[in-house]
Amino acid sequence: MTIALLQGTDASVRRHPLLVEGLLLFFPVAALHAMLSPLIWTTLFVFALPYTHAxxxxxxxxxxxxxxxxxxALAGFLTSAVPEWTDTQPRRGRDLLLLLGLWLPGRIVGLLGIEALVFPVGVTDVAFLSLLFWYVLKPLLERRSTRHASFAIWVGLFALAELGIRAAWLTGRIDLAGQLLQTSLIIFLVFFALAVARINIVVINLALDPSGETTPYRPHPGRQNLAAGMVSIYAVAALAFPHSTAPSYLALAAAATFFDRLAEWFIGMAVLKTQVLALAIANAFAGGGFLLIGLSGLGAPVATATGLHMLSVGSLGLAVLAVFIVAGLRHTGRSLVLPWQAHAAVALMVCASIVRILPELGLGPSLTGLHYGLSAALWSAAYGVWLAGFLPFLMNPMNEAHGCK
Structure with missing residues (x-):
């Protein structure tokens, strides 16, 4: 009787709309975190966290x-996409709640900057990424597939980077922690490059033929993993030889691969559709970010931090939002007919990126000093608008969902 009761409880949990698959839970959670964190930091704490010292x-x-x-966002994407790619059952119910439970403590501590809890929440953060690694690896092992194994490898490296950051903080090696944070950002750029190579095929084909009956767009096979590969080489060089000019030249090469990829968006007027344009602009920001990093390392009068901001706010902020929009519709059984919130969110994110970067490039000097808070407000508004518009879709999926293979 006890077993039957537990099974019934588990079944009821698994039937909750947000626990049917990973993105339905983690995309709104990520959006809520993205919306609230900058507002709290800029308004309540004024950029100074109350419990941090070293x-x-x-x-x-x-x-x-x-x-x-x-x-x-990565957890939501991978726990939905990998089962779809491998034709296996997605994680649901308690599996997703366990993942969320491991993610949450670090966010509470990180919001306040509580140094005394760096170690215990470091354990939960590493456990979160390790469990995500297993959730990605297990379907690949079941299908004996290596086609998407790169995602498992990079999740594992992401977990190691987090472990390294926590260890550096605990031992007072702040410079090393900074290097590893940059490496973590670059790892996420690899995820972006790999994911866009797959998502963009669906998005562009549906932009060209909304009926989905034909697939007029075919990507150039040489571009599929070129950007991810070059970013990987840059990441290794930047971590191993931080004082050499070699990483700067490799950053320029990485920039070239993203700019070359812009050719994928030469599809006529269909490129002006918001879901298509958002991915194109995110790709352009990636190229621009690596260009600035490379030029900075070779002595140009531009800060490396400006390139990193172009990558973190411009490229990844917009790319994650674009994935939220596309998957939020497709995985709830809806066509890519965007509500106004999607257009508004993309516009706000582009503005957040421009406001954050321009003063650091010597443009818009009147914004200097104000651009931190203004960019944070626009960033928060972008994710808040998306959440307000898409949470009803996620809570009420239609009968048949369509993925983004």
């Missing part, structure tokens, strides 16, 4: 953007 506040902020907002 660890700089900007490292906490970077960590929570990468492992908090983007980490939750």
């Amino acid at each position: 660890i700089p506040s900007h490292q906490w902020h970077a960590h929570e953007m990468i492992f908090g907002t983007y980490g939750a």
Whole structure:
């Protein structure tokens, strides 16, 4: 009788709309974190976290953007996409709640910057990424497939980077923690490059033929993994030889691969559709970010941090939002007919990226000093608008969902 009761409880949990698959739970969680964190940091704490002393506040902020907002988005994407790619059952119910439970403690501590709890929440963060690694690896093992094994490898490296950051904080090696945070950001750029190579095929084909009956667009096979590969080489060089000019030249090469990929969006007027344009602009921001990093390392009068901001806010902020929009419709059984909230969210994110970057490039000097808070407000508004518009879709999926293979 007890077993039957537990099974019944588990079944009821699994039937909850947000627990049917990973993205239905983690995308709104990520959006909520992205919306609230900058507002709390800029308005309540004024960029100074109350319980941090040795660890700089900007490292906490970077960590929570990468492992908090983007980490939750990654969990939602992979727990939905990998079962779809491998034709296996997705994780549901308690499996997703366990993943969420491991993710949450680090976000509470990171929001306040509580240094005394760096170790215990480091354990939960590493456990979160390790469990996500298993959720990605298990379907691949079941199908004996290596086609998408790169995602498992990079999740494992992401977990190791988090482990390294926590260890560096605990031992007072703040410079090393900063390097590893940059490496973590670059790892997420690899995820972006790999994911866009798959998602963009569906998005562009549906933009060209909304009926889905034909697939007029075919990507160039040489571009599919070129950007991800070059970014990987840059990441290794930047971590191993931080004082060499070699990573700067490799950053320029990575920029070239993203700019070359822009050719995929030469599809006529269909490129002006918001879901298509958002991915194209995110790709352009990636190219621009690596270009600035490379030029900075070779002595140009531009800060490396400006390139990193173009990558973190511009490229990844917009790319994650675009995935939220596309998957939020497709995985709830809806066609890619975007509500107004989707258009507004993309516009707000583009504005957040421009406001964050331009003063650092010597443009828009009147925004200097104000651009931190203004960019954070626009960023929060972008994810807040998406959440308000798409949460009803996620809570009420239609009968048949269509993925983004």
